[in-house]
Amino acid sequence: MSSTGPDTMLVLEDGTTLRGKGFGAYGESFGEMVFNTGMTGYQETLTDPSYCGQIVAMTAPHIGNTGINDEDPESHRIWVSGYVVREPSRLASSWRAQRSLEAELKAQGITGISVPGTRALTMRLREHGAMRAAVSTVENNPARLLERVLASPGMTGADLARIVTTPHPYTVAPPSGVATRYRVAAVDLGIKAATPRNMAQRGMEVKVLPATSTARDILAVSPDGVFFSNGPGDPAAAGYAVAAMRGVLDAGVPIFGICFGSQILSRAIGLDTYKLRYGHRGVNQPVMDLATGRVYITSHNHGFAAALPPEADTSRTGDAWAHVPPGARKPFGTPYGEAAVTHVNLNDGVVEGIRLLDRPAFSVQYHPEAAPGPHDAVDLFDQFAALMDTGLMASAHGRGKK
Numbered sequence: 001m002s003s004t005g006p007d008t009m010l011v012l013e014d015g016t017t018l019r020g021k022g023f024g025a026y027g028e029s030f031g032e033m034v035f036n037t038g039m040t041g042y043q044e045t046l047t048d049p050s051y052c053g054q055i056v057a058m059t060a061p062h063i064g065n066t067g068i069n070d071e072d073p074e075s076h077r078i079w080v081s082g083y084v085v086r087e088p089s090r091l092a093s094s095w096r097a098q099r100s101l102e103a104e105l106k107a108q109g110i111t112g113i114s115v116p117g118t119r120a121l122t123m124r125l126r127e128h129g130a131m132r133a134a135v136s137t138v139e140n141n142p143a144r145l146l147e148r149v150l151a152s153p154g155m156t157g158a159d160l161a162r163i164v165t166t167p168h169p170y171t172v173a174p175p176s177g178v179a180t181r182y183r184v185a186a187v188d189l190g191i192k193a194a195t196p197r198n199m200a201q202r203g204m205e206v207k208v209l210p211a212t213s214t215a216r217d218i219l220a221v222s223p224d225g226v227f228f229s230n231g232p233g234d235p236a237a238a239g240y241a242v243a244a245m246r247g248v249l250d251a252g253v254p255i256f257g258i259c260f261g262s263q264i265l266s267r268a269i270g271l272d273t274y275k276l277r278y279g280h281r282g283v284n285q286p287v288m289d290l291a292t293g294r295v296y297i298t299s300h301n302h303g304f305a306a307a308l309p310p311e312a313d314t315s316r317t318g319d320a321w322a323h324v325p326p327g328a329r330k331p332f333g334t335p336y337g338e339a340a341v342t343h344v345n346l347n348d349g350v351v352e353g354i355r356l357l358d359r360p361a362f363s364v365q366y367h368p369e370a371a372p373g374p375h376d377a378v379d380l381f382d383q384f385a386a387l388m389d390t391g392l393m394a395s396a397h398g399r400g401k402k
């Protein structure tokens with residue numbers, strides 16, 4: 001509990017120092033300091049491999065209420081390097097709880113801190129952007145901790161997918177009663193358990209492959225479709241995944257990408273990726289489908305994004321479309337034919353989805369697997385199935401409907 005933990009310090013690379021009580025294991029954690037605005041889903045957040053290398057602050061003020069169970073993790077371990085909460089719940093109160101959040105952090109060796117100032121911390125990160133940081137229960141001199149923060153690696157250029165990926169291929173089969181209709185090769189760049197589960201429920205037998213699989217390894221599975229997963233780190237440092245993506249594009253096999261996978265598709269077709277100031281992490285991000293004008297409330301966890309193509313006109317129009325760069329609706333040329341931006345974030349205009357118009361490939365920057373988060377976008381898995389059925393997308397934006 002916050003009142004019983006050791007005196008603990010959080011230091012950001014700009015020198016900001018917050019003092020609080022240890023929450024979790026004694027020790028130290030270093031990483032990129034980010035914040036997540038989800039009111040629920042801390043267990044899925046902690047176990048999402050995309051958080052590898054990050055210290056995550058929760059903006060919801062009371063964390064741990066429902067404890068920890070063995071059904072909700074998104075992977076076999078906690079991946080955040082450190083955890084920041086305002087007030088840990090004194091009780092784990094749920095019929096599903098098997099133990100407390102703090103016991104789990106301790107058991108997995110994750111050092112966290114409970115500090116009263118999570119709101120001030122979040123505002124600092126919004127102003128200055130994501131920063132390197134450290135949490136320590138053992139160092140009490142901020143200047144000394146700051147020195148080590150400044151010597152720690154940043155997120156730009158970090159190749160982390162190969163750290164979190166599965167060492168061996170494995171298969172997720174459709175549940176009993178669901179016929180197998182497709183074989184999907186899923187490149188695990190940091191895959192969450194909910195993703196193959198959503199695919200398997202739709203009749204996909206999912207062969208999960210290590211991050212560094214080549215196009216030849218992927219195509220050796222004889223897939224009807226290829227999936228590139230979410231994952232941690234800087235997409236610019238994952239050239240091996242970009243090369244594999246290009247090989248699969250050349251083969252003309254249907255492709256679906258989520259988050260990191262979307263950034264890899266973007267890079268494979270010649271778009272740049274860049275680091276956002278503080279990213280999108282939470283469960284209520286509004287995303288517009290540019291084909292229909294429909295807005296989806298979606299789950300996010302990303303710090304990088306695809307840059308709009310240089311020919312796109314990014315001047316803004318009024319009212320409902322205020323944050324939709326008009327140029328985003330214009331198809332643009334790539335080495336694989338024309339492509340289009342399909343979705344944008346209505347808070348800030350960031351590209352949230354792309355697709356190729358001449359090849360069966362599409363991707364989204366947000367999380368239709370919704371773990372945690374709203375299920376608004378779950379039909380993207382049906383669109384992947386439709387793409388494998390027909391080689392065409394089910395929604396508008398298709399070649400004939402431009």
Ligand SMILES: NC(=O)CC[C@H](N)C(=O)O
Nearest residue numbers: 230231233259260303304
């Ligand atoms: N969830 C993800 O796949 C994150 C992708 C990438 N590491 C980013 O931060 O943007």
